[in-house]
Amino acid sequence: MLKMMMRNIAASSSYCTSRRWRGMPCLHSNSTVVVLANDYFAFLHSQPSKPIKSTRTQLEQPVRNSPKITTVEDAFNVFDRMLQMRPQPSVVRFNQILGQVAKLKHYLAVISLYNQMGASGIRPDVCTLNILINCYCHLNQMGFSLSVLGKFFKLGLEPNVLTFTTLINGFLLENRVVQAVELFNKMIKAGNCQPNVFTFSTLIKGFCMRGDNRAAIQLLRKMEEGVCKPNLVVYSTIIDSLCKDTLVDDALNLFSEMMSKGIAPNVITYTSLIHGVCKLGEWKEATRLLNEMVSKNIFPNVFTFSVLVDTLCKEGMVVEAECVVEMMIQRDIDPNTVTYNSLMDGYCLRGEIGEAQKVFELMLSKGSVVNVVSYNTLINGYCKNKKIDDAMMLFLDMSHKGLVPNTITYTSLVGGFCKVGRIDDAQKFFFKMQACGQLPNAQTYSILLDGLCKNRQLSRAMQLFGEMEAKKLDIDIVIYNILIEGLCIAGKIESARDLFCGLSSKGLRPNVRTYTIMINGLCIGGLTSEAENLLVEMEGKGCSPDGCTYNAIIRGLISNKETSRAMVLIQQMVEKGLSADASTTELIVQLLSKDEVDPALLPLIKESL
């Protein structure tokens, strides 16, 4: 169980879902936009003007009379008709359309509609401008968001709590937490536009996105003391964040605290908790929570079930995951794209690509939306299983469907080409992705570097490494391990040693793998005593050698005809409960057959074998 837990923790830290910015530096601390924002705070201090009397007339129809809008096309059609109506419908009707299109996440379309409104002489109100600001925020265009503030001035409109909350959210979406907090504090100080529960939860969500649970909880405590009490959303946000960090106990504590304050959880709260316990492999606890929620008449939905399917799949329990899907169907909850994508990934992880392909075809036949993630999952499955041609077929197929391959798609394919030794094609794809506007990330580089090193193209690898540094990509120890190993294998032990020694100056610490690679490299270069020193050194630095390390040094000693030293280390290895691998065993057997081993050591060697 512990092992399972550790693996899960490792897996969860390597892939963050909604934490887009965790660990990322803030890139915008001093832009001109900040100045704009500061100018703007004049609004906060100005006296609120008298509320403008509603100009509504009987001519206006309530919203239910307008046709239901489900697509952008609908919206544009309705909008065009409205523009031609005389008298013109009120700005409220236009806001409804804009709001709906924004909900469909077609932010550019909203901006275009807004511009058409202006051209037709329709005067925007506060709501219109708030929607517009929100669209710019979601397009990561805070500069434009803030420039909309000028429009408020021009039109004599007062920005409200929503305006500022939206701006705070915009800053957070760009990882500009400092500006978000500044604006929040200015709202409080100014006194005429106090943050409401939306403002608080937005900021709390921002803290959670960066993994700063402490700040989130601190703000929660402030709310509890103040007039704006935390609600279900606030608690759920933090509970989810704690669960994402597998701090399930803390999450459960906050959960009971919330309930003791009379706030009832909903399906979302339970889904977060179930996700948390599932990631720890605590299936019993997951079952308990499921039973508890049902007993409260809160029923698991497609999200809840997808969490179960996904975590079961990641544990290799695809059969159980299939059972959950069956259960969903029995309960009339349709599995969605995410459910099927998880299931496909589960099959791919087990190398059962045929089964994954079947799920894919089931999605197509059921009319489920097949999205970029679906293709990525299957393409990744084929690549990992050395079926690059099948992967390429899917790649072409997705483009035909108008789906745009992203960085993950290309990274899988680059890796797939490397895996089958087609290093030139891998590089071609690496260029192609950039030509298509998809930026390679550290993962992409890492995969290509590995491929290049394994194919003895060391200088090209070093060139790419330089590119990574120039692009200020996050270069972690894994990248260095690849390069150091490449240099060692190529016999460039001096360069390898230089990289190794330079690690601390880059703020990186060698891990077991780094030491093992260096030890192996030193042995290959005949520098066995230096290798032995390194073995002692790593232990001293709190990095215990593992089986691979011992095998590397033992093999190295035997190859360098230092049998007695090898015997000492075999003994050490056995004492630590580690054992020889196949290639080390072979070497030991050869020694035995040549009678080069002290018979006194035989029982020991047998134990190791």
Add this chain to the structure above:
DNA sequence: AATCGCCATT
């Protein structure tokens, strides 16, 4: 009467 916040996948 319209705008802002919470849950799932590569």
